[in-house]
Amino acid sequence: MKHLILIACLALPLPAVAQDEGDVEEGFSLIEEGAKLLFRGIITGMEPAIDDFAGLAQDLEPALDLLATEMGPALMELMQTLDSIRYYERPEILPNGDIIIRRSPDAPEYAPREAPGVIDL
Template identity: 50%
Template sequence: MSLMEQGARLFFRGLSEEIEPAIEDLRDLSEQMEPALREFAQTMGPALKELMEKVGDINMYHPPEMLPNGDIILRRKDDPLPPPEPPAESAPGEVEL
């Protein structure tokens, strides 16, 4: 094995040893959070589904805003104006009002 391969192997072993405690902590945290996340999904899932059906494409809205009283509002982005309709054919000399 070349010195480069040995160095790379030692580097990755050291890196693995350094991040292993963080990965274990993350695994423990995820195990603790799992029941709460499942409960949240069961209770809020239907409400979120209903909200998304009403909202439609989320890209049509600005980011949510919180008002001073705590209300949260979603503002719809302005749709571009449709092109104007061509004037209706009328007899010469007539003006359509």
Template identity: 50%
Template structure:
């Protein structure tokens, strides 16, 4: 009787290994399918990076210091609307809610005002 039980227990021992290999095979197939489906989008993204990369790098090198200087005076970007370009090409960024009258003066309010009229 003990000999008859040995093959059954050997089969049971193989089942988890076979199950694990089936899971591994399924995961491999899933990832291969995902790679095939995303390959065209990744190739398009790579081409865009090649095309626009130098322009974006130049923009960052030129505008980076100016943007860093502006951001020193801005504590929280969430209080501002999205930038808006005026017909004359100027770009303005409005506050969502105006500052209260009793708000402490910040660095921009301390700046000297130019004399004469300012075109807005």
């Protein structure tokens, strides 16, 4: 019985192990073409979102310029005043528009930084 199974297996046609070089090149070119089609599809699908983002950036440009010119120096001064932002709670906006930034209760005692260029005599 074992001999019959062995003979049957040997009689089956086996696929060729070695392939023509042309077949390999054709396979790579098909993969390359598939990748190109995939990327074209992705880009085509993203075009409306990219156009919307470009329009949003143009709309926000004046506001960002204003933020950089007017708020930038004030934010830098605030960051130099605080010893570490992690020692403070979220800013709180009061009904009159004032903004309060409270120090966390578990923060270490505040030690103000010395201003650069100031010499204590």
